[in-house]
Amino acid sequence: MKKYNVMIFLMVVLVGMTFTSAALAEFPDKPLTYVICFNAGGESDITARIQQQPLEKVLGVPVVIVYKKGGGGAVGWSELLRAKPDGYTVYGTNLPHTIVQPMTRGNAGYETEKIDNIYMFEFTPDILAVSMDSEIKTVDDFVKYAKANPGVSVGGSGEPSANSLGCQAFGKLTDLNLTYISFTGSGAAVPALLGGHVKALMTYTSMASQYPDKIRALAVAADKRAKALPDVPTFKELGYEFVEGAYRGVAVPPGTPKEIKMKLEQAFEKVNYDPVVIKKMEDLGFIMEYYGEDSSKSLVTKLTDYYGKLMKDLGLLKK
Amino acid sequence: MLEAIAASFGHIFTVKVILMIIAGLFGGLMAGALPGLTATMAVALLVPFTFTMNPTEGLIVLGAIYMACIYGGSFSAILVNTPGTPSSIGTTFDGYPMAKRGEGERAILIATFSSAYGGIIGVIFLLFLAPPLASVALKFGPPEYFWMAVFGITIISSLASKNVLKGFIGGAIGLLISTIGIAPIGGDVRFTAGFPQFQGGIELIVALIGFFCIPEALTMISNRTQKFHLTEAEHTGGIVLKTFLEVMKRQGNLLRSSILGTIVGILPGAGGSVANLVAYNEALRVSKTPEKFGTGTPDGIIATESSNNAVVGGGMIPLVTLGIPGAPPDAILYGVLLLHGLRPGPELFTTHSEVVYTFIMSLFVATILMIPVGIFSGRLLHRTVVRLPIRFLAPIIFFLTIIGSYSIRNNVMDVYIMLTLGVIGYILKRLDFHPGPITLGLILGPIGEMGFVQALLMGQVLPNKWMIFFIHPLSWVLIIMSLLSLGWPLLMKRFSKRWKIKEMTIDES
Numbered sequence: 001m002k003k004y005n006v007m008i009f010l011m012v013v014l015v016g017m018t019f020t021s022a023a024l025a026e027f028p029d030k031p032l033t034y035v036i037c038f039n040a041g042g043e044s045d046i047t048a049r050i051q052q053q054p055l056e057k058v059l060g061v062p063v064v065i066v067y068k069k070g071g072g073g074a075v076g077w078s079e080l081l082r083a084k085p086d087g088y089t090v091y092g093t094n095l096p097h098t099i100v101q102p103m104t105r106g107n108a109g110y111e112t113e114k115i116d117n118i119y120m121f122e123f124t125p126d127i128l129a130v131s132m133d134s135e136i137k138t139v140d141d142f143v144k145y146a147k148a149n150p151g152v153s154v155g156g157s158g159e160p161s162a163n164s165l166g167c168q169a170f171g172k173l174t175d176l177n178l179t180y181i182s183f184t185g186s187g188a189a190v191p192a193l194l195g196g197h198v199k200a201l202m203t204y205t206s207m208a209s210q211y212p213d214k215i216r217a218l219a220v221a222a223d224k225r226a227k228a229l230p231d232v233p234t235f236k237e238l239g240y241e242f243v244e245g246a247y248r249g250v251a252v253p254p255g256t257p258k259e260i261k262m263k264l265e266q267a268f269e270k271v272n273y274d275p276v277v278i279k280k281m282e283d284l285g286f287i288m289e290y291y292g293e294d295s296s297k298s299l300v301t302k303l304t305d306y307y308g309k310l311m312k313d314l315g316l317l318k319k
Numbered sequence: 320m321l322e323a324i325a326a327s328f329g330h331i332f333t334v335k336v337i338l339m340i341i342a343g344l345f346g347g348l349m350a351g352a353l354p355g356l357t358a359t360m361a362v363a364l365l366v367p368f369t370f371t372m373n374p375t376e377g378l379i380v381l382g383a384i385y386m387a388c389i390y391g392g393s394f395s396a397i398l399v400n401t402p403g404t405p406s407s408i409g410t411t412f413d414g415y416p417m418a419k420r421g422e423g424e425r426a427i428l429i430a431t432f433s434s435a436y437g438g439i440i441g442v443i444f445l446l447f448l449a450p451p452l453a454s455v456a457l458k459f460g461p462p463e464y465f466w467m468a469v470f471g472i473t474i475i476s477s478l479a480s481k482n483v484l485k486g487f488i489g490g491a492i493g494l495l496i497s498t499i500g501i502a503p504i505g506g507d508v509r510f511t512a513g514f515p516q517f518q519g520g521i522e523l524i525v526a527l528i529g530f531f532c533i534p535e536a537l538t539m540i541s542n543r544t545q546k547f548h549l550t551e552a553e554h555t556g557g558i559v560l561k562t563f564l565e566v567m568k569r570q571g572n573l574l575r576s577s578i579l580g581t582i583v584g585i586l587p588g589a590g591g592s593v594a595n596l597v598a599y600n601e602a603l604r605v606s607k608t609p610e611k612f613g614t615g616t617p618d619g620i621i622a623t624e625s626s627n628n629a630v631v632g633g634g635m636i637p638l639v640t641l642g643i644p645g646a647p648p649d650a651i652l653y654g655v656l657l658l659h660g661l662r663p664g665p666e667l668f669t670t671h672s673e674v675v676y677t678f679i680m681s682l683f684v685a686t687i688l689m690i691p692v693g694i695f696s697g698r699l700l701h702r703t704v705v706r707l708p709i710r711f712l713a714p715i716i717f718f719l720t721i722i723g724s725y726s727i728r729n730n731v732m733d734v735y736i737m738l739t740l741g742v743i744g745y746i747l748k749r750l751d752f753h754p755g756p757i758t759l760g761l762i763l764g765p766i767g768e769m770g771f772v773q774a775l776l777m778g779q780v781l782p783n784k785w786m787i788f789f790i791h792p793l794s795w796v797l798i799i800m801s802l803l804s805l806g807w808p809l810l811m812k813r814f815s816k817r818w819k820i821k822e823m824t825i826d827e828s
Contacts, residue, residue, distance in 0.1 A: 035729075040363035041650030049658055053370060067363070068729050070519015071501045075730065078515040105501075105508050109515025151779045159506045181461075181776045182504045184769070187650070191587055191643050197460030197777065210657070211642060213664065284657060 027087060027260050031062040034250070035091045037076030040067050042185055043206060044092050047122060047248055050280045054271045071108075072158060073097050078109025083253040087260035093117055095247040099304050100160045103311060112304060118261050119268040120249035120291035120299060122281060124204040125222035126166040127232070129215045131193050134200075139218045139238050142200060143174055150177040155189040155198035158182055160316060165307070166221060166244035167202040168314050170235075173242055190215070204246065205229060209285035221245060228285040247289065249296060265293050320676070324446075327677035331684055336379060340685050343383030344692045350384070351391020352700065354528050355723020357404045358388040358591075359647045366655060374659035378678045381655065382631075383685040385648050386438055389591055389627050390689060393430035393620070394697055398423060398704045399716060401532040405523055406591025406627035408758055409599035411531060412478075413612065413619030420615055423705060427697040428562040429617050430624045431690055433573065436566070437625030438686035440577035441584065441632025446679050449636045450665075455585050456637040456645065461773035462788050464588065466797035468767025471593060473804040474600040475756045480609070480808045486756045489747070493760020494767075496521050503765055504772040516732040523592070525724045525733045526740055526761050530754035533741025536716045538748075543709045559694065565617065572602050572621050580626030584633020590646035591627040592762050596755075598626030604807055632682065639663050639675060 034052070038044045048065055056063050068076035073094060080091040098115050101108040130136045136145055146152045156163030159182040171178040181198055183189035186207050192198045194214055201207070201215070208217040209228040217232045221244040225234055235242040250268060252261060269290065271277055278288055291299055311317050330336065350361035362381050369377030392403030397414035410430065417426040444452060459467070472490055479486025499510045500520025511517035566573070576598035583594035602622035603612045612619050634645030635652070642663035644650040656663055661671055668675055704712065724737035744754055778787030788794060 039650065040359065040366075041644070041652075041654040045363075046654050046657060049366065049654065052367065065367070066729050070522075070728060070730075071515075072506065072518075074501070075516060075519040075728070078518075079730075104506065105518075107508075107511075107513060107515055109518065149780065153777050153780070159504065179776050179779050181773050182506075183773075184503060187644065187653075188587065191457055191637075191641075192460060192773075194641070195457030195460055210662065211664070212662075213666075214641070280658070280660075283660070 027263055028059050028061045030088060031064050032059060033089045034063055034065045035076055035080070035089060036065060036067050036069075037073035037092060037094075038067070038069050039185070042187075043124070043204075044094065044248060046284065047281065047286065048092055050277055051121075051268070051271050054274045054277055055267060058267045058270050072101065072161075074101050074105070074108045074110070077115060080251060080253055081110050081114050085253040085255040085257075087252060087256050087264060090118075090250045090252055090264065093249050093251045095120070095249070095300065095303055096160075096162055096165065096307055097246070099300065099307050100165070100311065103308065103317060104160055112300065114254055115251045115300075116254055116256065116261075116293075117249045117251045117291075117296040117300065118265045118293045119272075120247050120289055120296045121268060121272050122248050122286040123222070123245055123289045124162075124206055124248070124286055125220050125226060125243070125245035126162055126202055127205050127208055127217040127220050127229075128170070128235075129193070129201045129203055129208060129217045130199070131196070132214050132216050134216065136200070136218070137216070139235070139240065142218060143176065145199075146174075146176045146178060149199075151179050152177075152200070153179045153181050153198040154200045154202050155181045155183055155192050156202040157186040157189060157204075158184075160311070162244055162246040163202045163204070165310060165314075166242075169244060169310055170202070170221075170240070170242055172313070173240060204285070205287070206285035208232070209283065222287070226285060226287055227282045247291075247299070248286075249291065261293060320672075323672045323676040324680060326673060327680040330375060330673075330677045331379070331681050336376065336681070337684075337688075339376060339380050340383045340681065340688055341692060343380045344387040344685060344689055345696065347384035347387025348391035348394070348693065348696050351388035351403045352394040353719060353723060354395055354401045354403050354532055355524055355719070355726050356388075357524060357647075357727070358385050358406070359651060360727065361385075361388045362648045362651045366651065369655060374656075374661060375674050375677050377655060377659070378652070378674070379681040379685075381652060382678060382682050385652075386628065386631050386682060386685050387689055387692070389631060390430070390434035390438075390624070390693060392627075393434065393624050394427065394700055397426045397430065397620075398701060399532065400535040401716075402527055404591065405527060405758075405762065406595055406630065407623065408527070408592065408755065409595040409623035410620055412599065412623075412755065413615050413617070416613070416615030417617075417620075422615070423701050424698060425558060425562055426615075426617075426620060427701055428559060428694065429566055429620045431693045431697060432563055432566040433576075433621045433624040434628040434693070435686050435690050436573050437577040437580055437628035438631055438689070439683065440574070440625070441581050441629035442679060442682045442686065443632070444581045444629075445632040445635050445639070445682075449640050452581075452585055453637045453640040453643075455582065456587055456641065456643055458793055459586050460791070461770045461777060462791055462794050463770070463797060464766055465770030465774055465788065466794050466801065467586075467589070467593075468763040468770060470797050470801040470804060471596070471759060471763040472767075473801045474596055475759060476805050476808050477600055477603050477609075478596075478755050478759070479753055482751065483808070485752055489752045489754075489756035490760040492747075492752075493526075493757040493762075494764045495760075496526065496757075497761045497764025498768070503769045504776075514732075516730065519728065519730075521736060521740075521761070522727055522733060523758070523761055524727045525737045527758055528720050528724050529737040529740030530744040530747075530757055532716060532720050533738065534745040534748045534754070536713050536720075537741075537745050539709050539713050539716075543713075566621060569618065569621055571605075572618055573625050575601060575605075576622040576626040577629040580629030581633035581636075583626070584630035584645045585636050587637060587643055587645055588766060590634065590648075591630045593766075594630045595623035595627045596759060596762075598622040600804065604804070609811070628686075635679075639667060640665065
């Protein structure tokens with residue numbers, strides 16, 4: 001009897017070991033779900049679609065993109081906290097969204113720190129843009145115009161967002177009275193600009209590269225010029241200390257095993273160095289970034305600090 | 320352009336492409352007929368499959384799916400009183416009463432021919448008048464969107480002409496439901512009762528399923544002792560040709576609805592959901608027999624189904640010329656174009672003219688092929704639904720409502736919301752509130768609210784910010800249209816005798 005027991009025990013241990021090690025070695029062995037917390041066809045969707053095929057090649061399993069939209073992403077991100085932490089579900093995340101939503105809403109359904117970003121792959125800086133036929137040609141022109149016409153309307157995507165906060169921060173910096181008008185997406189604000197319903201846009205670089213013959217970007221709110229817009233100066237070059245924009249990354253549910261997170265981090269990094277991915281992203285005005293899990297964490301900490309102060313200054317903190 | 324069109328035929332008329340279109344049509348019809356799977360969702364789901372194709376083929380398949388999906392929504396609207404997509408809300412008003420009378424097959428055929436007609440008109444506009452029409456998309460600013468929503472709300476006065484007060488109360492309920500969630504402007508959290516899931520608000524599709532489908536299924540069950548089948552199938556010879564001629568006789572309605580659909584399609588932010596109700600309203604208004612609307616008149620189906628398929632071509636007008644998606648599914652097509660390195664805009668027509676014209680011409684072909692494919696599937700579905708005893712049909716419908724409401728946002732919460740709204744809808748229906756006005760309020764609430772707040776912000780530079788609503792000529796057009804639409808039923812009642820004489824001279828149909 002005893003012998004049998006030992007044998008069974010050993011077998012269980014052996015089988016168990018092979019299973020666990022197999023599970024780790026073979027992750028992933030079933031399709032990966034990539035959740036987009038916004039509309040299909042939006043920019044988060046487009047960036048994910050660019051990654052989809054190369055990611056399938058790197059991971060060796062199908063990658064399925066699904067949409068859980070609502071609340072400016074908050075509905076999806078609050079579900080992320082409760083999703084199964086097995087690494088088979090990753091969520092697209094956006095900064096500063098996951099930082100400012102919990103600051104301004106009583107209960108956004110998640111806390112900034114709980115969003116475990118394993119990789120941040122791109123940065124989309126704000127641009128100040130006008131219509132191609134506008135008399136405004138430079139940032140100085142715009143400042144002059146806005147001084148003469150207080151309350152000038154500036155459209156952008158969402159509120160609070162990198163656009164709305166950027167508009168307000170820029171207004172504060174230059175002591176201008178700007179009226180920010182929020183639209184339901186970067187694309188939705190474009191017809192309002194072209195139709196003359198708003199004077200300018202505080203939008204993203206991607207819009208300038210998607211509408212090159214219709215939108216004139218005056219300046220980019222980044223440390224260096226965007227590759228897709230080589231002729232557009234940065235605000236810093238023009239003497240305005242103004243950097244603002246949105247980051248995109250991917251996060252896994254809290255409690256996902258370290259090994260699996262590392263595998264995913266490496267996979268996304270590998271995809272991010274794929275020349276086809278780089279070309280497609282840069283053509284659309286996105287700037288490649290390579291923040292792994294740890295550097296993403298420090299980025300979030302840094303930005304939480306920055307937005308906390310900014311929103312306090314602007315009187316937007318509700319918590 | 321003509322050479323490009325001629326060349327495009329070479330690309331389309333290959334066995335492979337035609338088979339792809341037919342497959343796309345079947346897929347689209349299925350997605351459209353299932354409440355919960357909208358055209359936007361169906362197109363988005365199929366995007367990954369187009370990665371393996373070249374851009375032209377990918378667009379062709381997606382275009383066929385889109386076209387068929389909008390049409391397929393009429394099947395469930397007619398057979399089970401539930402719009403398969405928001406574009407077919409108005410089709411329930413007359414389609415279902417027809418089906419109840421045993422004329423389901425005829426209703427489906429009317430929808431088929433009207434859809435094809437509307438689809439073709441929309442594509443003709445896209446092909447020949449895209450650049451001048453695209454500017455309409457830009458003329459509409461926030462004040463115009465606000466007035467458009469007001470105009471939309473006034474449709475209730477003719478939708479619910481029997482009880483205008485109940486109609487407007489229903490509309491107000493819809494408007495209130497639409498305010499749940501994060502405010503579209505400003506980002507305030509409203510009426511979420513502390514549930515983070517409510518931040519996304521009540522999804523239109525979820526409400527549609529709840530308000531239309533559940534009460535219908537419950538009514539079916541409560542009547543099961545008297546009726547074991549939904550409707551008796553009626554067999555008449557030569558019904559296809561007869562219905563075709565019947566539909567084609569109503570050129571006035573067909574053309575008006577198709578043009579309305581095209582225009583609404585051009586406007587970003589509006590789409591088939593608005594177009595079909597506007598077209599229904601206009602058809603009712605000019606009709607000699609407005610009292611027949613809502614009781615199963617072919618004119619109602621013709622108006623809604625031709626207008627919503629015209630949205631397909633209309634929505635692509637600003638898409639291909641300006642890179643601005645007209646209707647929601649166009650946003651997905653825009654993404655597909657970008658992913659393939661094709662940037663929509665004027666240069667698309669010059670540098671990639673072959674792709675564009677092949678795509679547009681394929682929409683023609685798809686619309687024509689939709690007729691046989693639609694008749695085949697529509698009849699099949701009709702026969703199945705009609706022959707299925709209610710004890711099987713009702714559970715299947717319930718099952719589909721759950722799948723449908725879950726799949727729209729992959730969220731279980733939506734299933735609970737749908738069931739709750741379903742019970743509310745059943746009670747409201749018993750109290751004689753029609754789901755039409757409620758969903759109209761839900762559709763127009765966000766459009767109106769956004770237009771209102773954005774316009775007020777725009778108006779801050781004016782001496783009085785409220786002036787913004789009255790300084791554009793286009794606003795006045797919409798204001799006058801709203802007043803007319805609101806007052807029409809009253810006018811009709813007062814001058815009904817005088818009108819009848821006048822209308823005799825205007826032969827509309």
